[in-house]
Structures are given as C-alpha cells and as structure tokens.
Amino acid sequence: MGRSKTLIEIRGCPAVRRVARAALDAGCAGCVVVVRAEEGDRVEALISDLPAVRVLVNRKSEAGRTGSLQCGLGSLPEGAAGAIIHPIDHPLVSRDTIRALLEEHDRCFKECPSPPPLESIPLVFEPAHECARGHPLLFGRDAFPALMALKSAEPLRSVVRRLRASGRAREVEVDDRWILANLDTRADLRRWGLDRE
Template sequence: MKVVALVLAAGQGARFGADKRRALMADGRGLLQHSVERALAAFDEVRVVLRAGEDTDALGLPAACRIVPSPDAGMGMGHSLAAGAASLRDCDAQAVAIVLGDMPWILPHTYRRLVEAADPAAIVVPRYQGQNGHPVLFGRDCWPALAELSGDEGARSVLQRHRDRVLVLDVDDSGVSRDVDTPAALG
C-alpha cells in the first residue's frame, strides 16, 4: 500500500529559543533534515509543511521532498496540518503518516511496521511503553477531516471522532515519544 509522509515543520519552536529545525544533531545534520531523510527512506513520498516563503535551502532539505507552504502556520498546528492534508488532493496514496519534524529518533523498522499496518479506513497509532506517539497514520477515508483542522490542537479531534478506526501498534522504539523542545533534548 502506498503511504505518503507529511512532515510538519511550520511551528515557531519558541521553547527552543532559536530555529530548532536547523539545530545540529551529533552527525552534523540539521534536526529537520535528519527527520526528513529518515522519512524519505521509509515512505513512497514525503511532503514537508513549512511557513510560507521560507528558504528551503537554508534548512538543508533534500530535493526529493515536496514543500507545502502553510500561510496560516502562525495560528497553530491544526492550520499546518490542514494545509498539508489539502495538498494531498493530487496524491494516490491510501494513507498519510503525520510525522513531526522535531522527532528524529524514530527507527526505520518502526516506520516499516506502521506502513505495513496502514489501511485506507484506519488510523494507526504507535505506542511505546503505554504512551501513544508519532507518527500517526491516517487512512485516506480520514483525509477530509484533516483538511478541515484549525487552531493548535493538531489531529486530536479527528482521533476522538473516529475512535472506532484507531489501531494501536505497540512498538519497541522510544523515538515515537521523544521530541525536541529545548536544546537539552538534543543530548
């Protein structure tokens, strides 16, 4: 089954104190670049949601990913997610993985397991040691609901409305629940 990844990277990162997307990882790559390259290795297509007018070269993004501008990104994650979901109208994938740009430690085998569990009618949520994580995969049937999101809540409301479609996948990967909010989190 074809699965597209939508990497959300249009946030301000205010708690980080600088543009965390450019923060260097131990291997010398930027945080966002690292997250996007991991996604490119696992998904059929990768689209990256950025604030409108951003310099993608400065972020070190691979040419293989498609950039989706989110003009209302400053109004919250829901707006960025809606912009990304709206961009999927020309996509023939059967599911979308909502990947957060500040979660670079998700392991390749976790991405593979999530893709294997994808279904056009399901929402697949990874869980590590009892804690739900990311990326969450939304089957194509849920895409219209994603395109209607707004505010700063993300896709939580879609998950709540479609509880009967949720498939929880237990994983042995702490990367699904580990993000970067402060410089100390990079260590």
C-alpha cells in the same frame, strides 16, 4: 531552543533532513515538508538532494500546526492511500517504526473483504512503546476530510480521540522509545541525553 526546531542539528544531522530520510528509507512514496516562509530557502538547501521531497510554505502560519497539516494534506495526489503526520519535534523516530505503520496499514486492507465495510477499517495508526502512544501517526485517506475540517485552534488529537472512540484507531507496538521524545525545548534535549551529543 533559540532557533528553528526544523533546522536544529540532532546527532549531527538537521532535524528536517533526518525526518525526511527516515520517511523515504521506510518506503514512503514521497515526503512533503511544510515550513514557515522565513525557513523555506534554508530547508530547501538542506534536503534538495533527496528524491521525492517537496518543500511547501504555509501561507497561513497564524493557523499554527493545524494550518501546516492542512497545507500538506491539500498538496497530496488524489489517489494517496494515506499520510504519515510526523511532527518535527520527534526527529529520532526510526525508519523501522515508520515502516511498521505502513505495513500495518497495508495489512489491514489486504485482510478486509473486497469491498471492505467502511466501519471495519482503522483510520489512524498510532505507534506505541511500552504501552505509551507517540508519534508519528498514519491516517488513512478516509480520515482526510476530518483533518481538513479542523479549525485553527483545534488540535489533531481531537480527531484521534474521535477515531479511538469509534473503534477506528489501531496501535502498532514498536521497539522505539523516540516516538515518545517530544524535543520541544533545551530541557527536553537534556532529559533525553541529547545535550551532550
């Protein structure tokens, strides 16, 4: 797009701030933003007023998205029940969508017997709109080892596919087309009618 997707303004708000606000407004206990070294100060300035948001610099930027994912997961408190992985190129996902993922995750645990049989608990929750799956994804803590074991060239979807194949993925239907909007290029902005806003 000619500039960092993290910093680009979407509907008058920097993408990184929009994503962080949606997470907090949905009820997330905190938000970890992982950035490249050259973006750290600018991102910090954009979200420093938001509570419970931390900016981490990915020192292994050569590992790409996988490195960023693992940097963020590695910073979570030991007792974290799960994590929402929200790519910056989906900045218009609503807080209601994120809340729906959180609520479905919580509901699954409440309805399970105690202690629940491990194989019965979904480990990834995927939002779906009109039968198409999108982002962000919520991973339960028992999925963290598989995520941390990803190699730098291995995409996140490889873990998701394995969880689907083992029956440990749950779709959450949402009324939010923006889960499907991967705003990666200027052409994507035009496709979704955002180049005129």
